[in-house]
Amino acid sequence: MSVKWEKHEGNEGTLTFALPAEDFNKALDAAFKKVVKTVQAPGFRKGKMPRKMFEKMYGVEALYNDALDIALPEAYTKALDESGIEPVAQPQIDIQEIEQGKDVVFTAKVVVKPEVELGDYKGLEVEQLSKEVTDAEVDEFLQSRQQAFAEMVVKEEGTIENGDTVTLDFEGFANGEAFEGGKAEQYDLEIGSGSFIPGFEEQMVGMATGEEKDIEITFPEEYHAAELAGQPATFKVKVHAIKTKEIPALDDELANEIDASVKTVAELKEKTKEDLAEQKAVHSDNSMRDALVQQAADNAKIDVPEEMVEAEVDRMVQEFEQNLQSQGMNLDLYFQFSGQTKEQLREQMAEEASNRVRVSLTLEAIAAAESIEATEADVQAELEKMSEQFNIDTEQIKAVLGGTATIENDIKLRNTIEFLVDNAKISEIQE
Known part of the structure; x- marks a missing residue:
């Protein structure tokens, strides 16, 4: 099989290759055996129509697409092996010449793996992060573990602060109309978590239990609901409860709860x-x-x-x-x-x-x-x-x-x- 690789600008090129006539004829035979199973001809049971009659009625060209589906993948793979190129995407293959009894000639536009011009890679200088652990890092980690054992308790007095979890009702309105998905009751929201639309949680800071308020926000320009994207909205909210974390002291008992292998x-x-x-x-x-x-x-x-x-x-x-x-x-x-x-x-x-x-x-x-x-x-x-x-x-x-x-x-x-x-x-x- 003749193969020619012509490199163009960048990483593209044209691969010209041929499917030998002998292989094309074998593919045509296989294509006929596949197609004839679906053809009904007068005087013949389905699948028993002679090849010559089929070609007379439909032309051998009717087998070309199926034959190429059978033979082209292997022919292209062989062409790649012979040319030594490494494609990085599916090729765009065009038929240049096709005729029964002759080689089928193809051209393929191929994007290949780029050449790499190495720069310095020996003697590179790099700073490695220290592996030492400070007492402050230990304390910070243990504080986070204490947080994990914290219990939520209702704040009887005071107002909402960052980190509090608030149980609230809310309903959103745009242009005076309530919108779908903008309403909930007895919803728990951690203030400062960034779970809600920007500006919503910040405006809840300072509210007290039982308080009602209108919160004015503007939906992000890239909001998933196109009808609300970039639009101003009002949320009517009511606070039912404010809960805060009660963090336990780090004593021997908690130390053992954090890690059962230690006692103190x-x-x-x-x-x-x-x-x-x-x-x-x-x-x-x-x-x-x-x-x-x-x-x-x-x-x-x-x-x-x-x-x-x-x-x-x-x-x-x-x-x-x-x-x-x-x-x-x-x-x-x-x-x-x-x-x-x-x-x-x-x-x-x-x-x-x-x-x-x-x-x-x-x-x-x-x-x-x-x-x-x-x-x-x-x-x-x-x-x-x-x-x-x-x-x-x-x-x-x-x-x-x-x-x-x-x-x-x-x-x-x-x-x-x-x-x-x-x-x-x-x-x-x-x-």
Whole structure:
């Protein structure tokens, strides 16, 4: 099969390739066997119409589309292998010549993986966050744990403050008309949580139990309900109860409730310091590695194709939706509550997606430049680790993953990042 690759400006090019006449004829035979099952001809049972009669009645051209559906994917794959290019999006394929008994000639407009011109990636300088844990950090963490054990108590006197939870009735009006979804009774709202439309919670501060008030707000321009977006509205509210958090004192009893493995506050503080030190060490190392990778990517010259960015955004949206589902939510509900649209979410993710692609391409280029690979021993060790973690046989893992390519790529990525670390100049920030 003749293959010709002509690179154009940027990351696009034209791939010219042919489907051999012999393969096209086999595809026509297969297409006829498929199509004839649906054809009813006088004097023949369905599916038994002779090939010559079919071609006489409908023409061999009637089989071309089905034949190409059968043969084109393999022909295109072979052309990619022969040309050595790596497409990053679906091609736009056009037929240049097609005739029974002859090679079928195609041209495909293809967007390929961009070339990476590496900049400096050895000897990069990075500051690593301190791994030391201060007494103030321990106290701050334990205060948050005390908050978790707080009880809500009704505030008998006083007015609403930030952090209070208020039980209220409300009804919203726009242009004097009540609008759908703008009414609730005995609703619990934490003031300062940012759950309601901007300006609503702030205007409740200072209200007392039993008090009624009109709250004037303006809906955001990007509000999900188009008829309310950017419009002024009035909410009539009535406060039924004000509840505040009563935080327990940190004594030995609470220390044991927070962590059953300790008996005293002193033991809790010591264990907390050890736990925070482990967490801080992991965070410090991860931040340092991220900074090195980002520097290497920033130093590289890459013309990132929009198609790769869009594909990465697709993955990010999918990840985001999976995270929502784990919280009992979905994208439609998220858009309803946040006032965002899917297009706005994708636009918000585009910059990070572009950077992810740059980082991935840079690390791949460094691995190639430094001949960094995943050894068989590395792969086997990873398989055994996964086997122990998920209690699945290593052969089953390979079957699920369709081989070890994914594991090899992950290991190569980790090894490349470690190469950056080993060749970097790292200094610790003292806090």
